[in-house]
Amino acid sequence: MTAADAAAPARTDLAIPPRPRTWPKAVVVGAALVAFTVATTIPAIGGVEIDLASIARNWTNGLDRIGQMLTPDLSILPRTWQPLLETLEMALVGAAISAVLAVPLSLWAARPTNPNGVTRRAVRFVLNVVRAVPDLVYATVLVAMVGVGTLPGIITLILFDVGIVVKLVSEAIDSADAQYMEAGRAAGGNQTQINRVTALPQSWPAIASQVLYSLELNVRISAILGLVGAGGIGRLIDEMRGFYRYDALGTIVLEILIVVIAIEIASNLLRKRLR
Amino acid sequence: MSDTAAARRPEAGDHVSPASGPWPITLDNVTVRYPNGVVALKDVSLSIGAGEMVAVVGLSGSGKSTMIRTINGLVQPTQGTVTVGPHAMTSLKGAALRRARGDIGMIFQSFNLADRTSVYRNAMVGRFSHTPTWRTLLGISTAEDRDIVMRALASVGMLEKVWGRAGALSGGQKQRVAIARALAQEPAVMLADEPVASLDPPTAHSVMADLADINADRGLTVLVNLHLMDLARQYTTRMIGLRAGEVVYDGPAASATDADFEQIYGRPVQQRDRLGEK
Numbered sequence A: 001m002t003a004a005d006a007a008a009p010a011r012t013d014l015a016i017p018p019r020p021r022t023w024p025k026a027v028v029v030g031a032a033l034v035a036f037t038v039a040t041t042i043p044a045i046g047g048v049e050i051d052l053a054s055i056a057r058n059w060t061n062g063l064d065r066i067g068q069m070l071t072p073d074l075s076i077l078p079r080t081w082q083p084l085l086e087t088l089e090m091a092l093v094g095a096a097i098s099a100v101l102a103v104p105l106s107l108w109a110a111r112p113t114n115p116n117g118v119t120r121r122a123v124r125f126v127l128n129v130v131r132a133v134p135d136l137v138y139a140t141v142l143v144a145m146v147g148v149g150t151l152p153g154i155i156t157l158i159l160f161d162v163g164i165v166v167k168l169v170s171e172a173i174d175s176a177d178a179q180y181m182e183a184g185r186a187a188g189g190n191q192t193q194i195n196r197v198t199a200l201p202q203s204w205p206a207i208a209s210q211v212l213y214s215l216e217l218n219v220r221i222s223a224i225l226g227l228v229g230a231g232g233i234g235r236l237i238d239e240m241r242g243f244y245r246y247d248a249l250g251t252i253v254l255e256i257l258i259v260v261i262a263i264e265i266a267s268n269l270l271r272k273r274l275r
Numbered sequence B: 001m002s003d004t005a006a007a008r009r010p011e012a013g014d015h016v017s018p019a020s021g022p023w024p025i026t027l028d029n030v031t032v033r034y035p036n037g038v039v040a041l042k043d044v045s046l047s048i049g050a051g052e053m054v055a056v057v058g059l060s061g062s063g064k065s066t067m068i069r070t071i072n073g074l075v076q077p078t079q080g081t082v083t084v085g086p087h088a089m090t091s092l093k094g095a096a097l098r099r100a101r102g103d104i105g106m107i108f109q110s111f112n113l114a115d116r117t118s119v120y121r122n123a124m125v126g127r128f129s130h131t132p133t134w135r136t137l138l139g140i141s142t143a144e145d146r147d148i149v150m151r152a153l154a155s156v157g158m159l160e161k162v163w164g165r166a167g168a169l170s171g172g173q174k175q176r177v178a179i180a181r182a183l184a185q186e187p188a189v190m191l192a193d194e195p196v197a198s199l200d201p202p203t204a205h206s207v208m209a210d211l212a213d214i215n216a217d218r219g220l221t222v223l224v225n226l227h228l229m230d231l232a233r234q235y236t237t238r239m240i241g242l243r244a245g246e247v248v249y250d251g252p253a254a255s256a257t258d259a260d261f262e263q264i265y266g267r268p269v270q271q272r273d274r275l276g277e278k
Ligand SMILES: Nc1ncnc2c1ncn2[C@@H]1O[C@H](COP(=O)(O)OP(=O)(O)O)[C@@H](O)[C@H]1O
Pocket: B034, B035, B036, B038, B039, B040, B058, B059, B060, B061, B062, B063, B064, B065, B066, B067
C-alpha cells in the first residue's frame, strides 16, 4: 500500500496537482459536533438532563404498557370508525385547500417566477414564521378561538401544509431550468402571463407531488390534534389513555398505521403516473 | 389586414402597426458592459434596412447574443441607442417596452419551449403582448388569437401536432414551434440567436430555409446569429462580423472570402466552421 503510493509518482510524467488535504477539517468538525452534543447534556451549563437511571427504574412499567398494546382489544373498533373518518376528512380537506393557496404563493416565493425581491422576500418571511410555529400551538389557540371540533383542526393543517408545500415547490422552481421564461419575455409578456401559461404547467409535477406528501403528513398530524380538542381520532386516543386502556390504544395505533401506509401506497402510485 | 391589426389594439396611440411593413434596425454607438465588468459590445453602430436578411457571425463570446438582446431590450446598453422601426428601444420601460417586444419575434438556440405543456399553449405565448392579463389568467383566448396561432403553426408544418406536448417533439420540430410562436406575434422584425446550433445538418438547413422564406414571403427584417460561415453565405445577403464586441466586417455574405472569415474569427478557418453540404 505505502510502497505503491510511493511508487505512483514515478510511473507517470503527468503534472498531477496535489490532492487537497480534507481530513484536518473533517476532524475539527467532528470534534466540534461531539463536544457540542456532550455539552448539551451537562445540566451545570444549562444542558438537558439525561437521567439514564430512570429508564432502569421504570422499564418494567413501560414494558407492561407495551405488552398491553401488543394485545389489541378489537372490541373498540366500532367506536373508532366515526373519528377515523373525521381524521381522514380533515386530512383531505386541509390538503385540498392548502393546495389551492400554495399555487400562487409558490410562484411568488420563487425567484424565476417573481423577480421582484421585495415581494418575494415578504412572502418567504411570512411563510418562515408560519412554519416556525408548532402545529399543536396552532390547534390549541384555534380551539380557544373557534371552539372544539374539526374546524380548528382543518385550519391547523392548512397552515402547516401551506408552509411546507410552498417551501418545497418554490425551491423546486428555483432550481429548475427556466429558459422558456426568456421566450415569454421576448414576446412582450408580463410575469403574470409567463407564469400562468408556462411556469405553472412546468411546476405542476412538483406541486402535485408535494401536495400528496402533505396529505400523508396530515393523517399523522390530525391523529394528534384531537388531544387538544381539534377533532379526529386523537379525541379517542386521549380518552383511552385517560382510562389506561392500552389494549384499545394498540388497536387505534394499528388502524392509523394501516391508513397511513394505504395513503402512502396510493400517493406513490399517483406520483409515478404524474411523471 | 392593417386596419384589423390596428383595431385590435385600442391602446395603440402613437403605436405603429407592424403590418404596415418591415422595419429598419439602428444601433448608435452601443456599448454593453455587464455588471461583472465584461464589455460585450464596444461602441457598435449599425444600420439594417427594412426587409434585409442579415447574418451576424463571430466566435463564441464575441457578443452576438448580447447584440440581439439589446435589439429587443432584454439587455439594456450602458451607452448608445437602439431603434427598431418606430420604437426607441433604449428609452422604453414597462408596458411600452413589452408592447415593442411584441412587434419583434425571437427564436433561440435551445428553443425555449415549456416542455410540459402543449404546442398550442407554447404558440399562444406569441400573443402575450396583444392579450390583456386577465384573459391570459383565465385562459380565455379570442377566436382571432386562436386563428393567428393555428395559421402560424400551419405555416411551419406543425399544425397536426397542435395538441401534443412540446417536450415530445424532436429538435427540428421544437424549433418550428418556436418559429410559429414568434410568427404568432405578427412581428415586423425577426431575431434568431444561433437557431440551428442544436440541430443536425439536414434539419439546420431546413430551419434556415424557413427563415429565408419568412424574409422573402412575409418581408420581415431578419437578423440571425450564426457561427458557421457556409450557412451565412448560403442563406443571408449581408454579413456582419463581430470580434470581441466590435464590428470587424460588414458586407455582402455570398462573396465573403475565407480571408474575411479569418479576419472575423482571428484565426485560420477550420473544418468545424462549416456545417457541410445540404
Ligand atoms: N449575463 C451576462 N453577465 C455577464 N457576462 C455576460 C453575460 N452574458 C454574456 N456575457 C459575456 O459577454 C461576452 C459576450 O457574450 P455573448 O453575447 O453571449 O457572445 P456570443 O453570443 O457571441 O457567444 C462573453 O464574454 C460573455 O461571457
